[in-house]
Amino acid sequence: MSESPTQIPVGLLSQVTKRRGATQALDGLDLIIRPGQCVALLGPNGAGKSTSVALLTGRLHPDAGQVRLFGGDPRDIDTRGRMGVMLQEAGLPHTLTVSEQVDLFRAYYRRPRPLEEALRLAGLDGLENRRCGALSGGQQRRVQFAIAIAGRPDFLVLDEPTTGMDIDARRGLWTAVRAEIARGAAVLLTTHHLDEAEALADRIVVIDHGRVIADGTPEAIKSQVSAVAIRCRTRLADADLASLARVTSLSRDGGRVTLLTTSATATLRELLARDETIDDLTVTGASLEDAVTGLVQAGSPAQRQTEVA
Amino acid sequence: MSTLHTLAIYGRESRAQIVSTVRTPQFVIPSVALPLLFYGVMGLGLSKGREEVAHFMLANYVIFAAIAPAMFGFGAGVAAEREAKLIQLKQIAPLPAGGYLVGRLAAALALIAASVVLLGGLAWFGGVRMDAWRWAATLGLGLVSTIPFAMIGLNIGLRMGSQGATALANLVFLAFSLFGGLWIPLSAMPGWFGDIARLTPSYYLGQLSQMLSGMQPMANVEHHVSILVAMTLAAVFGAWAAWRRQTA
Numbered sequence: 001m002s003e004s005p006t007q008i009p010v011g012l013l014s015q016v017t018k019r020r021g022a023t024q025a026l027d028g029l030d031l032i033i034r035p036g037q038c039v040a041l042l043g044p045n046g047a048g049k050s051t052s053v054a055l056l057t058g059r060l061h062p063d064a065g066q067v068r069l070f071g072g073d074p075r076d077i078d079t080r081g082r083m084g085v086m087l088q089e090a091g092l093p094h095t096l097t098v099s100e101q102v103d104l105f106r107a108y109y110r111r112p113r114p115l116e117e118a119l120r121l122a123g124l125d126g127l128e129n130r131r132c133g134a135l136s137g138g139q140q141r142r143v144q145f146a147i148a149i150a151g152r153p154d155f156l157v158l159d160e161p162t163t164g165m166d167i168d169a170r171r172g173l174w175t176a177v178r179a180e181i182a183r184g185a186a187v188l189l190t191t192h193h194l195d196e197a198e199a200l201a202d203r204i205v206v207i208d209h210g211r212v213i214a215d216g217t218p219e220a221i222k223s224q225v226s227a228v229a230i231r232c233r234t235r236l237a238d239a240d241l242a243s244l245a246r247v248t249s250l251s252r253d254g255g256r257v258t259l260l261t262t263s264a265t266a267t268l269r270e271l272l273a274r275d276e277t278i279d280d281l282t283v284t285g286a287s288l289e290d291a292v293t294g295l296v297q298a299g300s301p302a303q304r305q306t307e308v309a
Numbered sequence: 310m311s312t313l314h315t316l317a318i319y320g321r322e323s324r325a326q327i328v329s330t331v332r333t334p335q336f337v338i339p340s341v342a343l344p345l346l347f348y349g350v351m352g353l354g355l356s357k358g359r360e361e362v363a364h365f366m367l368a369n370y371v372i373f374a375a376i377a378p379a380m381f382g383f384g385a386g387v388a389a390e391r392e393a394k395l396i397q398l399k400q401i402a403p404l405p406a407g408g409y410l411v412g413r414l415a416a417a418l419a420l421i422a423a424s425v426v427l428l429g430g431l432a433w434f435g436g437v438r439m440d441a442w443r444w445a446a447t448l449g450l451g452l453v454s455t456i457p458f459a460m461i462g463l464n465i466g467l468r469m470g471s472q473g474a475t476a477l478a479n480l481v482f483l484a485f486s487l488f489g490g491l492w493i494p495l496s497a498m499p500g501w502f503g504d505i506a507r508l509t510p511s512y513y514l515g516q517l518s519q520m521l522s523g524m525q526p527m528a529n530v531e532h533h534v535s536i537l538v539a540m541t542l543a544a545v546f547g548a549w550a551a552w553r554r555q556t557a
Contacts, residue, residue, distance in 0.1 A: 057401045058400075058401065059397065059400060059401060077403050077404075077405060077406075078403070080401065080402070080403045081403035083401075085398065085401050085402075087394075087397055087398060087401070089394050089397070090394050090395070090397050090398045091393040091394040091395045092395070093329055093390075093395055095328070095329040095332040095333060096325060096328065096329055100325065100328065101325075104321055104322070104325045105398075105402055107317065107318055107321040107322075108318055108402045108403050108404045109403060110314065144398075147398065147402075151403070
């Protein structure tokens with residue numbers, strides 16, 4: 001850790017447990033977000049991503065452990081005044097126009113951004129006087145983004161920000177997020193799109209079953225799993241494939257199998273010997289998606305607990 | 310948080326909620342038109358030439374006019390906005406606790422003020438005459454009655470889904486109007502009606518309204534007011550508990 005001890009983390013979850021209904025949503029989660037960092041929180045559905053966001057934004061209170069925002073309680077209104085949030089599931093009032101809605105949220109903050117600037121950064125030029133109810137899904141997400149940056153936040157929380165957006169809108173939003181990072185804002189991003197995490201984040205935290213199973217730079221996460229991904233069509237069963245030399249994980253996508261291996265040559269030699277009908281074979285460096293799938297598959301968090309950061 | 314900043318937020322939030330309400334004619338028109346129509350037919354039409362009946366009915370109808378907007382616009386409306394996920398962001402944003410509710414209450418009050426003033430105008434054209442202070446007091450009480458009804462509606466809105474809240478608010482709205490004696494005088498109803506009436510805030514508000522408009526001598530005012538205050542406080546406490554439970 002290179003930071004000075006006096007530097008207060010932007011967001012901190014320490015040994016947090018939280019039960020939601022019958023499931024243990026968080027089970028001793030540790031997460032620290034430092035000033036200027038862009039952290040992507042990845043994991044399968046139900047891993048605890050949205051619970052983590054709800055705790056950091058003060059909507060939920062932990063059963064045990066500590067949650068801090070800028071060193072304070074997230075339920076304290078002045079603390080939340082330094083944060084801007086884009087929620088995955090939040091709606092907009094149909095009857096207000098885009099500028100009325102963004103302007104209303106600006107009013108909550110002490111030193112808000114000029115309205116025109118917030119609208120422009122979110123790519124809402126020309127839509128200012130449109131009623132929110134008349135917007136497409138992607139346009140509504142842009143209004144949510146404008147609301148999130150309306151207070152010039154030091155901490156931007158983006159929960160699945162580009163859901164429903166087309167490619168151009170996604171790239172536009174990435175540019176805007178990068179500008180916020182360049183301005184010095186810390187970002188917490190949850191996403192299902194690994195390209196999005198790779199494009200924006202300088203640190204990736206993978207969680208599953210309410211615990212951190214990997215934490216590091218995108219490169220570190222990739223190298224941590226296995227260096228190489230073998231993709232092919234094969235008639236071998238999963239059990240046979242998993243028993244091949246040096247295979248660390250396997251997943252199927254339609255008819256194609258992806259094997260992660262620490263040694264492509266060792267695995268390939270056995271694979272080709274066992275199944276001469278093999279087809280559609282490629283060997284590539286593991287993508288971030290491969291890495292995250294591999295980490296989640298690797299099972300018990302305790303075994304895979306890693307401290308790369 | 311400075312007081313000025315907080316007040317400014319309340320003002321902005323109220324303005325946004327009022328604008329939002331005005332742009333929902335499917336809610337505004339029935340809320341205002343229904344009491345006017347009922348009063349025009351039952352209060353003025355049927356009482357032709359008997360101003361005291363029109364006068365008596367006006368005192369009831371200013372209370373009636375407040376119930377629907379307070380219970381639906383405010384109470385069940387909160388359930389709808391919760392379901393449409395409009396509230397989460399406001400709970401996260403640095404909006405003072407209650408700012409959202411103050412805004413919605415302001416919108417309900419604005420609508421009810423318009424409704425009550427129109428009722429007063431209709432009564433005046435129908436020949437109802439009273440002292441200026443009695444006009445102000447009667448119409449003012451109609452406006453104030455928003456508070457207990459809104460708080461009861463809020464309990465429904467915070468505890469139920471949107472559809473359930475609308476159904477229950479409808480039921481309570483009808484019960485308050487009927488058993489409170491706002492449509493038909495309790496004296497014309499069987500005795501057990503009067504027993505049920507004493508469980509509704511609309512009964513006490515109706516009684517006070519009769520007194521303020523001069524149709525009934527002032528009596529038991531403290532008793533009526535303290536029961537209303539107790540009902541309102543119980544509703545506020547219940548709503549507060551339900552609001553807190555959302556962020557458990």
